[in-house]
Amino acid sequence: MNETSARGRLRAGLEVRLLFRRLTGYIIREILPPFLLGIVLYAAVILFGYFYVSSRYLTKVPIALVAEWLLYQVPGTLIKVFPMAVVLMVVVSFGRLAVQQETVAIQSGGISLLRAARPVLWLAALISVVALLLTQYVVPYSNVETRSLYWDQLTTNHAGLYRLADSVVSLGHGLDLYFQKYDFKTNQMENVRIQQFQGPVETLVLARRGSYQGNTLTLLGYQIYQMDDSKIVALQNLPASASASEIREALRKVFLGASLAPSSSAPLNIQVQMSRAQALATYADPIAANTSSIGHSFRRMYDARLSRLQRLQARVDFNSQLALPLANLVLVLVSLPFALRYGRSTGLSLGISVILAVGYYLLYFLGQSLAGLGVVPAAVGVWAADAVFAAVGLRMLRS
Secondary structure, three states: OHHHHHHHHHHHHHHHHHHHHHHHHHHHHHHHHHHHHHHHHHHHHHHHHHHHHHHHHOOOOOHHHHHHHHHHOHHHHHHHHHHHHHHHHHHHHHHHHHHOOHHHHHHHOOOOHHHHOHHHHHHHHHHHHHHHHHHHHHHHHHHHHHHHHHHHHHOOOOOHHHHHOOOOEEOOOOEEEEEEEEEOOOOEEEEEEEEEEEOOEEEEEEEEEEEEEOOEEEEEEEEEEEEEHHHHHHHHOOOOOOOHHHHHHHHHHHEEEEEEOOOOOOEEEEEOOOOHHHHHHHHOOOOOOOOOOHHHHHHHHOOOOOOHHHHHHHHHHHHHHHHHHHHHHHHHHHHHHHHHHHOOOHHHHHHHHHHHHHHHHHHHHHHHHHHHOOOOOHHHHHHHHHHHHHHHHHHHHHO
16 A cells, blocks of 8 residues: 555656646747847847947948957847846746736646746846856957957058047056057057156156057157156255255155167067057047956955046946846846736737836946946945846735
8 A cells, every 4th residue: 555655656746747847848948939039139239229320430341340340249239138138038928828828727737837937037047147257258358359440440440549649548557648649641659658656656758659559568769757756845845045966966866767769769668458459448439348357347346556436437347247147037027927917919028028128227227327426336226226126026926
């Protein structure tokens, strides 16, 4: 009797496992087509937008170069479209299941909707991991290449540095670059100034011309000066009766040294932390591309050498790089109840998915902007959209 009962329980357990496996396979087959369609559709719209905005500058550019430029934008675009595709996936697939009463059939078999939706949560978690990996390892590189390619090859003949003329460019390690204008004929900077502070000691390099390739600045017709700014006060406080030798000694303490180029053609090569491509990505546009990985943004948050504003921006970047990938999980929670309640037709499901995606991004960008302005803490502003949508989704699932 006991053996028969044990066999019965074992058989029942195997049947339940088989049922769950079939249900999981069925749900996956339902959610994959709208998810893939969403990725292709939304990514195509965004990439076409990039192309359309820049089309007037691309009339004589080879198609292969334009395709390469668009290809570099795919990783960053995927990060943006993943949440929209997840919403479309859930609303369309579970809306159809609800309309055809398949959700009722699932529940009548003793399976909860949350259990049936488990494959969706698995897929959303996988998408979040992929988005985090892209943000850490791929997007910083692709953003640099996108902006560099645009300014150096698509719109100019390797003369993108003209965008940096008459502005101060921080190249890292306290080194700043300034040049007055850019010569398009020679592709060189003119009237260049390099300034670096190491404690109170200031190094100033002036040059007639210069070029910037890779991580190397090459200067021609240069002059190098070193000054100790901490000694300037002592020079200013010299009494009017100070002797010539006292004045010379005070000047010697301020001006530590000077050197001139041995000839007008003698080059001075300076290795800098920021490459030319990174400089273009950061400073060529009014809105700088995010060229930092998650780890780099985290380190910048606590870098004492940076200004308060730069550390604030690093906090915003770090939280944004986590909040947007994890939104894929959050949007599943809010999309599922909307699909079950309102997804009565394909058209209505598409409309709901667009409203949810747009609503999330509006709240996300609003919080990000407020955090960047310092109105609210970075974590509060950036994570507000995730928190609100998660709370709404959980409340609707319980009701």
